[in-house]
Amino acid sequence: MAEVTKLIHKYLRHDKKFPHVWCPGCGIGIMLGALIRAIDRIGFEKDEVVLVSGIGCSGRLPVYVDFNTLHTTHGRALTFATGVKLAKPSLKVIVIMGDGDAVAIGGNHFIHAARRNIDVTSIILNNSVYGMTGGQYSPTTPYGMRSTTTVYSNIEQSFKISELAVTAGAVFVGRGTVYHAKLLDSLIEKAILKEGFSVVEVIAHCHTQYGRQNRLGTAVEMMEWQRDRAVNVEKAAAMKSEELRDKIVIGVLVDKELPVYQDEYEKIRERSKGMIGR
Amino acid sequence: MKLPQVDGTFIQMEDEIASLGAVVGASLAGVKAMTATSGPGFSLMQENLGFAIIAEVPCVIVNVMRGGPSTGLPTFPSQSDVMQARWGTHGDHPIIVLSASTVRECYDMTIKSFNFSEKFRTPVILLIDEVVAHMREKMVLSDGEGVEVFNRVQPTVPPEWYIPFEDTPSGIPAMANFGEGYRYHVTGLTHDIRGFPTSRPDEIGPFIARLHRKISQHFSEIQMAEFFQTEDADIVIVAYGCVARSAKRAVVEAREKGLKMGLLRLVTIWPFVRSAVEKVLQTSKTLLVPEMNMGQISREVKRVNRGATRVFTLNKVDGTIITPEEILNRIAEVA
Numbered sequence: 001m002a003e004v005t006k007l008i009h010k011y012l013r014h015d016k017k018f019p020h021v022w023c024p025g026c027g028i029g030i031m032l033g034a035l036i037r038a039i040d041r042i043g044f045e046k047d048e049v050v051l052v053s054g055i056g057c058s059g060r061l062p063v064y065v066d067f068n069t070l071h072t073t074h075g076r077a078l079t080f081a082t083g084v085k086l087a088k089p090s091l092k093v094i095v096i097m098g099d100g101d102a103v104a105i106g107g108n109h110f111i112h113a114a115r116r117n118i119d120v121t122s123i124i125l126n127n128s129v130y131g132m133t134g135g136q137y138s139p140t141t142p143y144g145m146r147s148t149t150t151v152y153s154n155i156e157q158s159f160k161i162s163e164l165a166v167t168a169g170a171v172f173v174g175r176g177t178v179y180h181a182k183l184l185d186s187l188i189e190k191a192i193l194k195e196g197f198s199v200v201e202v203i204a205h206c207h208t209q210y211g212r213q214n215r216l217g218t219a220v221e222m223m224e225w226q227r228d229r230a231v232n233v234e235k236a237a238a239m240k241s242e243e244l245r246d247k248i249v250i251g252v253l254v255d256k257e258l259p260v261y262q263d264e265y266e267k268i269r270e271r272s273k274g275m276i277g278r
Numbered sequence: 279m280k281l282p283q284v285d286g287t288f289i290q291m292e293d294e295i296a297s298l299g300a301v302v303g304a305s306l307a308g309v310k311a312m313t314a315t316s317g318p319g320f321s322l323m324q325e326n327l328g329f330a331i332i333a334e335v336p337c338v339i340v341n342v343m344r345g346g347p348s349t350g351l352p353t354f355p356s357q358s359d360v361m362q363a364r365w366g367t368h369g370d371h372p373i374i375v376l377s378a379s380t381v382r383e384c385y386d387m388t389i390k391s392f393n394f395s396e397k398f399r400t401p402v403i404l405l406i407d408e409v410v411a412h413m414r415e416k417m418v419l420s421d422g423e424g425v426e427v428f429n430r431v432q433p434t435v436p437p438e439w440y441i442p443f444e445d446t447p448s449g450i451p452a453m454a455n456f457g458e459g460y461r462y463h464v465t466g467l468t469h470d471i472r473g474f475p476t477s478r479p480d481e482i483g484p485f486i487a488r489l490h491r492k493i494s495q496h497f498s499e500i501q502m503a504e505f506f507q508t509e510d511a512d513i514v515i516v517a518y519g520c521v522a523r524s525a526k527r528a529v530v531e532a533r534e535k536g537l538k539m540g541l542l543r544l545v546t547i548w549p550f551v552r553s554a555v556e557k558v559l560q561t562s563k564t565l566l567v568p569e570m571n572m573g574q575i576s577r578e579v580k581r582v583n584r585g586a587t588r589v590f591t592l593n594k595v596d597g598t599i600i601t602p603e604e605i606l607n608r609i610a611e612v613a
Contacts, residue, residue, distance in 0.1 A: 017474055047459050052303075063463055063474060068456040070306065071465035071475075072299065073329050079296040083303025083311065084456060086287050091307065091457045109299075112292040265287065272282040 011036045011046070013066050021060050025219030027178035027204030031125055032061055034181060035094070038189035050093045052081040054101035057132045057206075058125040061096045075106030078113045081120045089119070089262045094192065099126040099140040103159050107139070114168035117196045118261040123188060124199065126161055127206040135209030146213045165199040166254050172198035173254040178205070179226040180250060190252065196260045203230075203248055294319035298326040301337045305330075306464060308455030310392055314340035317350055320359060321366070327401055328367035329466045331489070334443070334453070336395035336430055338388065340404045342411040345570075345597055354597035355408040357519055360574035363403045364548050370486065372493040374500055375403045375548040377518045381415040387545070393428040394500060398492055399450050405547055407570065409520035409599055433460060444471045445484065449492030493549065502545035503554040507533065511540030513613055514562040516555065516579055518544040520599060521568050527602040532609065539609070550578045559586045564613050568592035568600045588612070 001009075008014055022028050039049060049067040053059040055074035062069035068091070072080045077095045085093045102110050102124045113120065129147055130136040137147035139159045146153055162175045172194040174187035184202060191198035205211060205222035216222050226248065233251030236244055281288040287304075291297045297313040304311040315323060320341040330337055343359040345351035359366075363375045374394050378384045384406060391402040433440045433452040442462040444451050454460030467475040468482045476482065493500065507529055508514055517525040522543040532539040542558050544551055555578075558565065565587060567576035576591045583589050590612045594600050 016472070046461060047457055050307075050456050060475075063465070066461055068461050069463045070303070070456075071463065071467065072302075073325055073466055076295060076299045076326060079291065079299025079326075080303035080306075082289070082291070082296070083300035083305070084307045085303075086289060086300070087304035087307035087309040087311070088455075088457055108292055109296055112296070265282075269282040269285065272280075276283050 007036055007040060011040070011066055012064055017064050020064055022057060023208045025207055026057070027127065027202070027219075027223075028058060028061060028125060030178040030181055031058075031123065031184065031202050031204065032064070034184040034188050035096075035123065036065070037185050038192060041185075041189055042192060044092055048090065048092050050081075050084050050091050051096065052077045052084065052093065053096040054098070054106060056098040056101055056130065057127075058096050058098040059101065075101050075104070076109065077101065078106060078109040078120065078122065082113060082116075082118055085118055085120055085262065086265070092192065093120045095120055095122045097122060097124045098131075098138075099124065099128065099159075099161065100130050100138040103161055103164065104139045111164070111168040114165055114170040114197050114199070116261050117169065117171060117258050119195055120197060121188075121191045121194075122165075122197070122199045123191070123202060124161055125202045125204050127204045127210060128158075129206050129210035131206040131209045135206075135213055141210075145210075147210065148213065162199065162201045162253050165201070169197070169258070170199045170254065171196035171256050171258050172252070173201075174199070174252045175201040175203065175248070175250050177203040177223075177226040177230055177248065177250060179223045180230060183250060187252065190255075194255070196258060203250075294322035295325060298323040298330070298337075298339065301339075302326055302330050302333070302335045305335045305337050306456050308458070310336070310338075310396070312338035312340065312388075312392070314342070316342045316352070317344040317346055317359065318348065320362065324362075324367040328369060328371065330401040331367065331371045331373070332369075332466055332468070333464050334399040334451070334489075335401070335464075336392075336399055336453075337401045338391045338395055338404060339401060340388070340406065343405060343407050345595060351597045353408055353412075355520060355599055356570050356595070356597070357407055357521065357574070358571040358595070359405060360547060360569075360571065363405050370490075372400070372490050373403065373548050374398065374400060374493065375405050375546070376502075377545060377547050378404065378406050378410055379519055379522045379543065380410065381413055382417040383545075384410065385417065385419070389425060389427070393426065396430045397428045397450070398496065398500075399430065399453055400493065405519075407519045432458075437461070441471050442473045443469060443485070445488050449488050449495060497549055500546055501549060501551040501553065503551045504541075504543040504545060505554070505558075506541040506543060508540030508542060508558050508561070510538055511558075511562055512538045513564045513566065513609060514540045514542055514558040515605065516542045516544065516558070516565060516567045516575070517569075518547060518575065519570075521570060524600050524602045525568060525605055528605040528609070531602060532606060537609075537613075544575070547575070550575075550582070552582050555579055555582045559583055563587060564609075565589045566592060566605070566609060566612065568594075568605055568608070570594050570600060
């Protein structure tokens with residue numbers, strides 16, 4: 001059996017839930033592949049993994065995977081994940097979100113989960129648009145681009161998700177694209193293994209909505225755009241901010257140590273027990 | 279605040295939406311979880327309350343009602359969330375809502391709320407008012423002995439046989455906790471018996487019907503009410519929360535004056551205790567429903583009444599309690 005077939009049989013609900021809902025050419029499948037390869041390499045038991053998602057195209061990802069899967073409300077995935085992790089810290093909690101999910105409706109939960117440094121991994125598929133609901137602009141739609149709700153061009157500035165995560169205090173932040181699949185594998189693996197709140201931003205294309213409305217071509221052409229725009233973080237360090245304006249910096253942006261919420265909570269537990277009766 | 283001492287966990291989330299999200303997540307991982315809020319916070323929780331209903335996740339929400347709308351009247355008594363508790367989250371859904379009139383009852387009803395939520399796999403709302411919530415009363419607690427505690431029914435079949443949302447005679451499927459070998463899918467979308475999203479009418483219809491049936495076929499167990507001197511009463515007051523305390527005093531005073539008055543105190547707010555109300559409708563000549571709102575439970579009483587007897591209301595929405603005198607004055611007006 002080919003290696004990929006083994007992974008499919010082991011990790012996908014291949015006999016239950018396929019075909020999937022995603023458009024042909026979508027980048028979510030590449031992200032899903034990277035996630036499964038990372039988990040397989042790490043060697044987690046399927047029973048100990050909890051995959052949580054919000055709403056949208058990316059929100060549909062957990063249904064296809066044979067873990068404990070939880071498809072929550074729009075933008076709230078991190079809150080449910082926080083509850084799961086606190087109730088059973090032995091579980092490995094991974095959250096899948098889209099750009100609208102993570103930094104529009106869920107923006108508050110995102111920065112606070114990062115600040116709190118709870119041991120949860122966030123994988124955010126950033127395709128710059130609300131794809132499932134009809135191509136409305138999202139907080140990551142670049143200035144000047146079109147969507148069904150910015151038909152004369154977007155006049156808002158866009159969020160940079162990874163930079164937001166860094167500022168909010170995430171201990172690991174990595175950015176990749178669905179073109180750079182191998183980098184994505186390693187970023188997701190590192191993020192999952194990192195203790196604390198880790199983020200992987202996955203730059204992806206939505207040729208069906210965003211690409212069509214902005215005449216960016218086919219899925220392949222949009223992935224070539226990702227290739228042409230991507231600059232590795234080491235190389236970017238030597239470049240001027242002017243040169244980086246239209247580039248996508250990929251690689252590990254932050255990898256630092258901070259006290260992890262559950263570990264700190266255990267200390268509080270011990271301290272509180274010393275105060276019983278007082 | 280004592281939770282860490284007893285190996286529990288407390289967290290202050292960033293907002294009430296997050297609070298209930300974390301509660302639902304914790305419950306799915308296998309622990310009993312609750313949150314508490316007031317008025318506007320309860321409005322924010324409506325989204326994930328609906329999730330807990332459709333995904334059948336046990337949890338408890340305490341809402342101390344305040345006058346509204348909006349920021350309204352914080353830390354003053356009100357009973358204006360009776361309908362929000364019933365219909366606040368969108369979509370057709372059943373809900374269990376309990377109330378309390380004393381500090382002791384807050385304790386008992388919190389336990390009862392957890393028992394109902396675990397038993398029926400549904401969120402339970404404990405709806406109380408500011409008077410009861412801030413009250414201090416003497417109570418004697420046992421060391422836990424004799425306290426009835428119900429824990430969710432867990433699957434006993436091997437994982438490959440487990441059907442997470444299957445219909446059962448009780449309408450309540452066994453619930454597996456995350457991380458215990460039963461890997462399944464939980465979603466806020468309408469789902470089939472295996473938990474996977476579905477838009478097939480032949481799967482959605484029975485699913486939504488089961489959600490209602492698992493509550494409705496246990497009405498007799500869920501619906502709790504207290505009858506106080508109603509057997510021979512010509513006038514019956516229907517009340518709940520702190521208003522029921524004033525009503526009880528009013529009944530005692532009225533009886534001293536020779537007026538045959540009684541009190542039907544609602545403990546379960548939703549599902550509405552129809553049978554208890556029907557019982558007093560048949561024996562009394564006048565019903566009075568005093569409420570700290572513009573008339574939320576009184577509409578239900580009138581709906582059940584269907585013209586059988588006279589139903590009067592006494593409504594107060596100024597942030598002050600309804601006193602026994604006000605009830606007696608109103609009785610003097612209408613009886």
